[in-house]
Amino acid sequence: xxxxxxxxxxxxxxxxxxxxxxxxxxxxxxxxxxxxxxxxxxxxxxxxxxxxxxxxxxxxxxxxxxxx
Numbered sequence: 888x889x890x891x892x893x894x895x896x897x898x899x900x901x902x903x904x905x906x907x908x909x910x911x912x913x914x915x916x917x918x919x920x921x922x923x924x925x926x927x928x929x930x931x932x933x934x935x936x937x938x939x940x941x942x943x944x945x946x947x948x949x950x951x952x953x954x955x
Contacts, residue, residue, distance in 0.1 A: 890924040892950040893936065897922075900940040910939035 897907050897918075904922075908915040913932060920926040921936075928936065930944075937944040 888924070888951050888954060889927065889947075890922045892947055892954060893918075894922040896937075896940050896942055896947055896950070900942070902940065907936065907939055911935040 897904070900907075902910070904915050904918045908918050911918075911932070912935065917926065917932075918936075921928055933944050933947070937947055
């Protein structure tokens with residue numbers, strides 16, 4: 888659920904996984920694992936990803952809630 892919304896937000900921001908990983912200072916493979924729902928981010932990582940994509944973490948979480 889979170890992974891799908893994260894992928895949509897990344898694509899909406901017109902970022903590749905590599906670009907997002909650079910901006911958020913996380914490994915690209917970790918982003919792949921997040922998008923495929925194999926891992927869950929810490930709050931720190933969630934905020935860094937959202938900052939890099941230019942969205943609020945609360946907006947991303949709201950999207951997940953709506954998709955449930």
